[in-house]
Amino acid sequence: MTPKKRVTIYDIAKRLNLTASSVSRALNNSIHVKEETKALIVKTAAEMNYKPNTLASNLRKGKSQTIGVVMPRINQNFFANVIAGLEEATYKRGYNLVICQSNESHQKEIQCVNTLINQHVDCIVISVCVEGDDYSHLQNVIDQHIPLIQVDRVVDSLDTLKVINDNEQASYDAVAHMIQQGYKRIGLLQGPQNMAIYRQRTAGYINALKDAGLPFIDELVVASALTRELGAISSRQLLNLPQPPDAIFASTSDFSALGVLEVATAMGFKVPDDLGICGYANEDFTEITSPSITTIDQFSYEMGKTVADLFFREMDNKGKEAVIAPRVISVRPKLIVRSSTRRVG
C-alpha cells in the first residue's frame, strides 16, 4: 500500500488531454470555458476523487479564507458560545476558523497571535486575557494590515473594531432593579479594575446608586471576587459586618453569585427576603438554584455572529484590502429577573 499521491489538476488534465489551466478554470466555474468541457472536467474530477489543495490555492491567492480566534478559554460558556456563533456565520461564507486558547496566559496569547499571523489568516478575533499590559503583539497585527476585531474583553487603547457588551448599562439596570425591589444597602463584588469590563460594571453600580439618591458605601465593595470560592469568602466578610448589606451584586460572574447564595443560606439569611443576589452571565445553573438567581444575559452566541457579520460586511465593501474601521459595537445585555431578587410585585 504505497502512500499514493493525491490527484491534482494536472492528473485530470492529462487524463483528458487538456491543460491544467483549463481544469483550474472549469473547477472554479469560470465563464471562459465551454460548458461542455467544463461538465466533462467536473465529472472526471469527481470520478478521480479529486480534492483541491487549499494550501496551494491560498498561497497563490495570498489569502487563506480563514479567521483566527484567540480566547482565554474555549470551554467556558461565554467564550464557547461566542465561538459557536462565529462558526455558524463564517461557515456559511466558506470560511474556516483556527482557534487558539490563551489559557489566560499573556505569553501564550502572544504565541497564538503570532501563529495566526504566520498562517496568513484573513482576520484575527480576540478576547484578551486578564494578564498583561503590553499589547505590542496586537499592534503588530494592525501594522501587518490584518483586520483585528476585539470581543468583550477589549484593550481600549488599540484602534480596532470592538464588539462589547454595554456592561455599564446592564449593571445599572441590575442595581436599579434591586433598588426598585426595596434593597437599600447593596454590596458589590467587583472584578479586577485594570480591565475595562469590570470598571464599567462598577460604574453602572455607582450611577444607579447615585440616581436613586443612595450613598456609595466603601465597606460594601469587595475587590476581585471572581470565583465561587472568592464569592463565598467575600460575602462572608460582608455579611459579618455590623451593618451587613441587604443585597449583593456579584458583578464578576454567576459563579461568585453562587458562592454568595451558598454562604448566605448557610448563615441563615433568607434569599431574597433578607438578602437579594444578582449575578452576571446567565450561566445555565442560575435557573435551577433555589432560589433561582437573577442575572444578566450577554447574548454571547449573537456576539459571535455579529463579529463575523461585521467582518464580512467590511470585506464586501472594501474589497481586497479589508481595512476595518475602528469603532465600538455595543450589544445591550438583558437583565433576567429571577427569584433571588424578587421581593415585591
Next chain:
Amino acid sequence: MTPKKRVTIYDIAKRLNLTASSVSRALNNSIHVKEETKALIVKTAAEMNYKPNTLASNLRKGKSQTIGVVMPRINQNFFANVIAGLEEATYKRGYNLVICQSNESHQKEIQCVNTLINQHVDCIVISVCVEGDDYSHLQNVIDQHIPLIQVDRVVDSLDTLKVINDNEQASYDAVAHMIQQGYKRIGLLQGPQNMAIYRQRTAGYINALKDAGLPFIDELVVASALTRELGAISSRQLLNLPQPPDAIFASTSDFSALGVLEVATAMGFKVPDDLGICGYANEDFTEITSPSITTIDQFSYEMGKTVADLFFREMDNKGKEAVIAPRVISVRPKLIVRSSTRRVG
C-alpha cells in the same frame, strides 16, 4: 498607506548578501550553517519583523501541522472540554486546530470533513452527529491516508482509532450503586438506540439488574429522553404508573436527570428517600441542585488530551506516514455519588 508586502526570506537574504537557502536553514535552526551567520540572520529577521509564511512552508513540506476537529456542537460542555484538552496537548507540539461544528447535521458534517481534507490537515478528529448512517465521507478520509480518530460517538464499522468512554461499565457502576442503596425498581431513560454509546448504557443497566437478581421491567424503560423537557415528560409518565419506580437512571444526560428531579419534587416525591436519581455527564449544575445529583464524570478534558497524545505517539513511531493502528481506547468514567442517591451509610 500602500498594502506593503510582507518580508520574505529573499528580502532578508538580499539585505545580508546571502541566499534564501541559507536564510531558510538558519531560521529552521539547521546545523549546516555557521553559528555566526545564523545569529546574524535571526537578528535581522527579527529587525525586519519577518513572519514566516506557514502556507508556503506547509505546501512545500506536504503537511500542515494542523489537526482538524469536527464536533456536533462546540458550545456543549462535553465537547468544549474535549476541544480544550486537544488544544492544550497539540499546542505544546506546535500544532494548530481547525475546528468545525456539524451542528448535528449530517450534510454539514460531510462538508466539514471535506474542507478539512482540502486543508491538508494531518489528522481528523471527529465525534459524529446523531443523524445519518452513510459514512462514506469518513471512509474517504481513511482512503486518503489521513489519520482519523473517533471520539465518544463513534462509528463501529469504521476501522479507526477510537477513544471512548466505557459507557457500559459506567452505567453498570451507577445502577449497581443504586441497588446497593436499596433501590429495587429502577427506571431507565435511554437514548436513541441507533447510537452505540446509548446502547452500551442500556446494556450496563441490564447487566447490573441481572447480576443483582432483579427483574428487567419493560414499562420502566423510556426511549429517547435526551433533554430536560423530555426527561420531565418521561418521569411524569413513570411516576404515574400504578407501581412507579423507586429510582431513575437518566442515562441520556444530566439535563434529563434535572427534568426528573423537578417533576419528582413537584409531585411530592422526596429525593433520595422516595426516589433515587442518577444522571450522566457531570455537568456543573449537578453539584448545586437540591439535592445534588449523582452522576458520571466522563473526563472529557482528558479524553481530548488522550486523543492528541495518541496521535503524536503514532506520528513519532511511524515517521512521515502516520498510519494509525485501529483500536479502541476506553477511558473509564467515574461515578460521582451525591445526595440524590444516598440513602444509607
Next chain:
DNA sequence: TTGTATGCGTTATCAC
C-alpha cells in the same frame, strides 16, 4: 558551510 536549482499545487497573465 554556502549556493544553485527545482518543485509543492494552484491561479493569473499572457498569448494564440
Next chain:
DNA sequence: GTGATAACGCATACAA
C-alpha cells in the same frame, strides 16, 4: 475557448 508560462514563499537534493 484553450494553452503555455510564471509566480506565490519556502525547503531540500545536489553541487561546490
